[in-house]
Amino acid sequence: MNELGIIKDGAVLIQDGIITAVGTTQALCTEKKPPLATVIDASGKAVLPGFVDPHTHLVFAGDRPDEFAARLRGDHYLDILARGGGILSTVRATRRASMDMLSAGAIKHLNAFLAQGVTTVEGKSGYGLDLKTEVKQLQVMRTLNASHFVDIVPTYLGAHAISEEYAGNADAYIQFMIDAVLPEVVSGELAQFCDVFCEKNIFSVTQSRKLLEKAKMAGLKLKLHADEITQIGGAELAAELGAVSADHLLQASDEGIRQMARAGVVAVLLPLTAFCLREPYPRARFIVDQGCPVALATDLNPGSAFSGSIPLVIALATLTMGMTTEEVVSALTLNAAAAVGRADTIGSIDVGKKGDLILLAFPSYRYLPYHTGVNLVDTVVKDGSIVFEAKERKPGPC
Numbered sequence: 001m002n003e004l005g006i007i008k009d010g011a012v013l014i015q016d017g018i019i020t021a022v023g024t025t026q027a028l029c030t031e032k033k034p035p036l037a038t039v040i041d042a043s044g045k046a047v048l049p050g051f052v053d054p055h056t057h058l059v060f061a062g063d064r065p066d067e068f069a070a071r072l073r074g075d076h077y078l079d080i081l082a083r084g085g086g087i088l089s090t091v092r093a094t095r096r097a098s099m100d101m102l103s104a105g106a107i108k109h110l111n112a113f114l115a116q117g118v119t120t121v122e123g124k125s126g127y128g129l130d131l132k133t134e135v136k137q138l139q140v141m142r143t144l145n146a147s148h149f150v151d152i153v154p155t156y157l158g159a160h161a162i163s164e165e166y167a168g169n170a171d172a173y174i175q176f177m178i179d180a181v182l183p184e185v186v187s188g189e190l191a192q193f194c195d196v197f198c199e200k201n202i203f204s205v206t207q208s209r210k211l212l213e214k215a216k217m218a219g220l221k222l223k224l225h226a227d228e229i230t231q232i233g234g235a236e237l238a239a240e241l242g243a244v245s246a247d248h249l250l251q252a253s254d255e256g257i258r259q260m261a262r263a264g265v266v267a268v269l270l271p272l273t274a275f276c277l278r279e280p281y282p283r284a285r286f287i288v289d290q291g292c293p294v295a296l297a298t299d300l301n302p303g304s305a306f307s308g309s310i311p312l313v314i315a316l317a318t319l320t321m322g323m324t325t326e327e328v329v330s331a332l333t334l335n336a337a338a339a340v341g342r343a344d345t346i347g348s349i350d351v352g353k354k355g356d357l358i359l360l361a362f363p364s365y366r367y368l369p370y371h372t373g374v375n376l377v378d379t380v381v382k383d384g385s386i387v388f389e390a391k392e393r394k395p396g397p398c
């Protein structure tokens, strides 16, 4: 994660949206550049792969500022959910919302992501908890994936909470998902991943395993919200099932992390959630040092972390979680691409990958944490075309 493969005075050639050559400016201009190529002058600007946010809940209705205030007064996130608030409050609003309303909200978040250099996001359902609304959320993502510049990787998260209809009966709710929702998600090709909130008083390891095994057999890749608030063996389950990623891991055991490293599970760390819930930060240094690939994500959602701020993720990862700047860049690019199963097509500036790039308003990636909490993205290139320019920003030092 510390080897970024920097090319000084580098250049990238993109044809039909795909990177076809990478090297020094001199080599590419003399040997490879087609006569009619459009040239983007990146003098004084660091060029990075587009950022990938591998964990968001960006399709939802309503908001929960009252809960944020209650948490500031000492209320607990899981107690609010147990009283029928939290995720269940967003479920009620999302069930009532039309697809157009959900799209309009998500587009605002996608636009904000793009302006911060995010060219691919993962997005989860999980605010429906019934067939109709889970499908509605996933259909919104499908439509937006086709119409918005940002690519969306859809995840089915029906096991986000126990619906009010199944209150007190998590086993029956899991069975309902297996029998009624999962088949529709799979036959409609609405999701690429299945995720579970594996947490005390939500879904146990046994219940999570039951749903995830069925999802895997049906062809979905796996993710888990694992050991977020309580250590219940989520990391171990992710390793056992060969999940692509296990996310949060604030309370994950040492042994669970080692098992993940051996199984090649990507640890997706979400500093904004720990920050907003005032929980301990994930042990990034330990996880990286165990040889586990680490990715970083925002977890944008209306409850535990109502923020899609990449600059704040970078600040917290470096200044509070002990990651190096190089590790953070890897965690937001290639490892994040691996966390959404796309390391073969995005996440690095390599021949054959998508032409998704960002130009910073500064000459080095090292400014990312140093110019703390500031969005340094000057230009975003998606599939070879400029899709965002921060015209007011000038390259060079402050």
Ligand code: NIG
Pocket (backbone or CB within 6 Å): 057, 086, 087, 090, 197, 225, 228, 273, 299, 301, 302, 303, 304, 305
């Ligand atoms: O990743 N923990 C579960 N899910 C989200 C929060 C969802 C919400 O509060 O609306 C998370 O923290």
Ligand code: FE
Pocket (backbone or CB within 6 Å): 055, 056, 057, 225, 299, 301
């Ligand atoms: Fe989440």
